[in-house]
């Protein structure tokens with residue numbers, strides 16, 4: 588699977604749309620200028636099941652797994668989730684402020700949620716990601732770059748903007764693979 592994406596009015600064409608209420612407005616006149624890569628799996632290191640989607644919609648049954656009780660009541664979201672299959676799901680319009688980064692700072696600018704786009708890969712710190720996830724992520728980033736040109740060259744992991752607090756996307760995430768895919772596809776555009 589390799590999808591070509593485009594963005595219209597903050598909506599990623601080519602993605603599945605599932606609405607999350609976990610967002611608010613970005614501060615006025617904020618330029619979107621950073622893409623943050625994360626990983627998530629629920630329960631940790633287990634894939635499938637639809638629990639991430641339920642979590643971002645505040646519909647997760649906290650009793651379905653002991654781990655879920657440790658995140659009970661948390662209200663979070665990301666703009667996008669890329670499943671192991673490569674399916675891309677959008678939860679929050681890019682022009683709105685998703686709740687993915689928490690306390691964070693990039694190049695001296697705090698509160699990354701204000702000015703970033705958050706992309707979760709279904710994955711964990713202790714397992715490799717799927718090739719199709721890198722392909723889809725690179726295609727999505729190219730679409731984001733063309734809609735929000737200030738994001739170009741500003742790509743970070745959650746661990747980069749919240750060091751000591753967050754470890755994702757983790758040591759298995761291959762930045763080099765991602766950068767090569769982005770670069771080679773920029774050349775063919």
Ligand SMILES: [Zn+2]
Nearest residue numbers: 625626745755
């Ligand atoms: Zn994260």
